[in-house]
Amino acid sequence: MLLKLEPRGETSRAMIYLTPLLAILLTLIMGAILFALLGHNPLEAMYAFFISPISNSYGLGELAVKATPLILCAIGLALGFRANVWNIGAEGQLTLGAICGGGLALWFYDSESVFLLPAMALAGALGGLAWAAIPAFLKLRFNANEILTSLMLTYVATLLLSLLVHGPYRDPDGFNFPESRLFADSALLPVMVEGTRLHLGAAVAVFVVLVAWLVVSRSFIGFQIKVIGLTPAAAGYAGFRHHSLVWLTLLTGGALAGLAGLFEVAGPIGQITPVISPGYGFTAIIVAFVGRLHPIGILGAGLLIALSYLGGETVQIEMGLPQAVTGVFQGMLLFFLLACDVLIRYRVRWSIGASQEARGTAS
Amino acid sequence: MELEVARSDAAEPVVPRLELRGIDKSFPGCKANDGVDLSILPGEIHALLGENGAGKSTLVKIIYGILHADAGTIAWEGQKTHIAGPSFARNLGIGMVFQHFSLFEALTVAENIALGVEGDHDMSRLEARIEEVSAAYGLPLDPRRHVHSLSVGERQRIEIVRCLLQDPRLLIMDEPTSVLTPQEVDTLFGTLRRLSSEGCSILYISHKLDEIKQLCDTATVLRGGKFVGACDPKEESPQSMARMMIGDDVKEPKPQGDAQVGEVVLSVADLSLQSQDPFGTDLKAVTFNVHAGEIFGIAGIAGNGQNELLAALSGEQLVPDGAAVVIGGQPSGRLGPRRRRSLGLSFVPEERHGHGAVPALRLTENAFLSGHLREKLVRWGLIDFPKTAEYAQKICESFDVRTSGINAEASSLSGGNLQKFIIGREILQRPNLMIAAQPTWGVDAGAAASIHQALIDLAASGAAVLVVSQELDELFAISDRIAVMSSGHLSAARPTAATTLEEIGLLMGGDGGAAGERMINVA
Numbered sequence: 098m099l100l101k102l103e104p105r106g107e108t109s110r111a112m113i114y115l116t117p118l119l120a121i122l123l124t125l126i127m128g129a130i131l132f133a134l135l136g137h138n139p140l141e142a143m144y145a146f147f148i149s150p151i152s153n154s155y156g157l158g159e160l161a162v163k164a165t166p167l168i169l170c171a172i173g174l175a176l177g178f179r180a181n182v183w184n185i186g187a188e189g190q191l192t193l194g195a196i197c198g199g200g201l202a203l204w205f206y207d208s209e210s211v212f213l214l215p216a217m218a219l220a221g222a223l224g225g226l227a228w229a230a231i232p233a234f235l236k237l238r239f240n241a242n243e244i245l246t247s248l249m250l251t252y253v254a255t256l257l258l259s260l261l262v263h264g265p266y267r268d269p270d271g272f273n274f275p276e277s278r279l280f281a282d283s284a285l286l287p288v289m290v291e292g293t294r295l296h297l298g299a300a301v302a303v304f305v306v307l308v309a310w311l312v313v314s315r316s317f318i319g320f321q322i323k324v325i326g327l328t329p330a331a332a333g334y335a336g337f338r339h340h341s342l343v344w345l346t347l348l349t350g351g352a353l354a355g356l357a358g359l360f361e362v363a364g365p366i367g368q369i370t371p372v373i374s375p376g377y378g379f380t381a382i383i384v385a386f387v388g389r390l391h392p393i394g395i396l397g398a399g400l401l402i403a404l405s406y407l408g409g410e411t412v413q414i415e416m417g418l419p420q421a422v423t424g425v426f427q428g429m430l431l432f433f434l435l436a437c438d439v440l441i442r443y444r445v446r447w448s449i450g451a452s453q454e455a456r457g458t459a460s
Numbered sequence: 461m462e463l464e465v466a467r468s469d470a471a472e473p474v475v476p477r478l479e480l481r482g483i484d485k486s487f488p489g490c491k492a493n494d495g496v497d498l499s500i501l502p503g504e505i506h507a508l509l510g511e512n513g514a515g516k517s518t519l520v521k522i523i524y525g526i527l528h529a530d531a532g533t534i535a536w537e538g539q540k541t542h543i544a545g546p547s548f549a550r551n552l553g554i555g556m557v558f559q560h561f562s563l564f565e566a567l568t569v570a571e572n573i574a575l576g577v578e579g580d581h582d583m584s585r586l587e588a589r590i591e592e593v594s595a596a597y598g599l600p601l602d603p604r605r606h607v608h609s610l611s612v613g614e615r616q617r618i619e620i621v622r623c624l625l626q627d628p629r630l631l632i633m634d635e636p637t638s639v640l641t642p643q644e645v646d647t648l649f650g651t652l653r654r655l656s657s658e659g660c661s662i663l664y665i666s667h668k669l670d671e672i673k674q675l676c677d678t679a680t681v682l683r684g685g686k687f688v689g690a691c692d693p694k695e696e697s698p699q700s701m702a703r704m705m706i707g708d709d710v711k712e713p714k715p716q717g718d719a720q721v722g723e724v725v726l727s728v729a730d731l732s733l734q735s736q737d738p739f740g741t742d743l744k745a746v747t748f749n750v751h752a753g754e755i756f757g758i759a760g761i762a763g764n765g766q767n768e769l770l771a772a773l774s775g776e777q778l779v780p781d782g783a784a785v786v787i788g789g790q791p792s793g794r795l796g797p798r799r800r801r802s803l804g805l806s807f808v809p810e811e812r813h814g815h816g817a818v819p820a821l822r823l824t825e826n827a828f829l830s831g832h833l834r835e836k837l838v839r840w841g842l843i844d845f846p847k848t849a850e851y852a853q854k855i856c857e858s859f860d861v862r863t864s865g866i867n868a869e870a871s872s873l874s875g876g877n878l879q880k881f882i883i884g885r886e887i888l889q890r891p892n893l894m895i896a897a898q899p900t901w902g903v904d905a906g907a908a909a910s911i912h913q914a915l916i917d918l919a920a921s922g923a924a925v926l927v928v929s930q931e932l933d934e935l936f937a938i939s940d941r942i943a944v945m946s947s948g949h950l951s952a953a954r955p956t957a958a959t960t961l962e963e964i965g966l967l968m969g970g971d972g973g974a975a976g977e978r979m980i981n982v983a
Contacts, residue, residue, distance in 0.1 A: 315845075317838045324829065327821065328814045333776045334807070335829050336797030 158293025188378025225355015
């Protein structure tokens, strides 16, 4: 045994917060090397990937637009993950949010009421919540694994959306294209900064992050979630109710994903289309883990992953690099983060094992 | 392997079976062994004594090859050697019976033994050998029985027989009697003496000083990772050995004279409950009362329904008949743990890591875990951190919890310190009813004494205290009345003063049958 991982006595608090930054730094260095090996000027490529997409206000707005659904979904998922509730069906819950909230926009197409948008947001959240209630019920009633049920329900949700946009939701004047009507202005999220697509949903996402932070770090509920995730027996000892917490985390996750879906159709898309998300609900799982299941971390991770989408598009357009670069960067980031994590909790020992090995063979 | 005759004492006629010199072993943040010497002669029963955290387990793991020493030498029968791993140790002739058994409940005795033995895996031959060895050493064991149907004592026999099949020349026993009835202990000692007379050395780890005095020829004492000295237990008194062990006099708990028995605080009436665990024990018409001001002890070998009873009392398992468990006059069978806590119940579970405390959380958070309700540590749905920290600090100070601070993770505390923390956390909530399971399990003598004293003081202050324990000595030392749990039945309670160890031991089931369906009647 030449290489040994030994737990460090005490984990440095400062390092816990520094690791993501360290991981980003390492990703940048590796990225530069990668670009150099591909025959591009690394500085130029890095600039194109990380800086140029957000070098103007429109780019910054796009960053927030892409990060909003990621963050909303990831916050909800992280609450569940902390309690060992593995909801991976945010994509489906997001879709249901779009179907329910967007449906309301179509139903009240002529309405100019200021209450339409809040009602849509509520309907969207309830749609996602209802979709997440199914795995919650199946888990608690029949002990069905929520990973499977929530994932399978995602495909049901996508098909349901397809059915609706080909049928009842279809634009009557749309030449049979499977799309809904464009939402009326009263059903669209107001743009916050002129000249960008930055919509009110981004502000809501920031608000959700703050509330989640309060819940996770300060509240009794957050404590219960943490204990049940770490040691269910201790949670039972303290009298924390497992059933209630499963319901709570799944329904919250579903509602936030539903809200994210509604924000997509009432924001950047502006109508209901057969595809409303490029997999935000799934990518949110990565965001949740890169953000350490911590709301503030998720905020950062959401922005970073959103940037990797934008950067991937930019280098594709400007330098003719494949879109796969996005995946490579996301992968490197995750890898470096996990590696840094391990090194902070454990110390690598070479000498002890090696010397003993030597002694063992010599004697 | 280089041949080296051991040091200057090579001139002596007897070469030690195992000789350790200057063993060092460090873990991050602590030096577990610091220049430890140990010499075991052939056929000797050698005690290894020390408080929890004194480095006994580390030393034994080094001998068995699970850990490797940072420095120092190991000589086996005069030959310097390096024990690379457990299989190397077994080949040398070292066998080990662990405190916690590693047996598969769904497999038979023979199958379990086959898993741990190298080489011959012909089952019928193995079964024959098991029968032969177990008969020869007075360890009755049916190789075809499934492990889940065996008592703890029988399970231990499996581990011992597994070692004996390898013809060991050194047998290491880690706290072997903690799970046995007095009668089973006698049988075990007979076996060990027999082995020793045949020339097998035994390294016996225990904190029960009486046993060591009774059984062992020599004792090596460790304190804080260091070798303190060796002594002849037969020449020493338990007190003098305890002094060597902790470097201080152990405070004997002072049992109060006449318990000021008050009203009934906990009343369990005709409690029958099916176990949630397929290998568990159903409760059968358990009936008893615990009064204010008394300590009520429940003895019994593990697995006779204690876990089921404790879960039904703590509220982790609800009881359909609400009136079967009455706390402070309130039918509580159908109340959850938090509701019962608000009635004045405090509970110390047997398992401290992962049941009584969350290892990965800090002490403050662990103080909050059960203290939030009665100490009112929640305000507007948020945790009152300053108040929680104050409470955690108070626990550490009042109960002498040795830690780097209240922000230390629970997992960083030694077993005894964490147990003191948990006991303190529960006592500071000023309970009317305290239920403690195995309160001093695996805890060193010093901490055990202070835990006992705390429980006695609590009862003296007017609380009802229920202690469920397998350690009869403990129950006899602190409890006012004792009842015995066997196969899900609880015997009638009797005053401690009016009963004897033997009597209780017999009730616990000399034939050790957790599986047997016996009704115990006590006049």
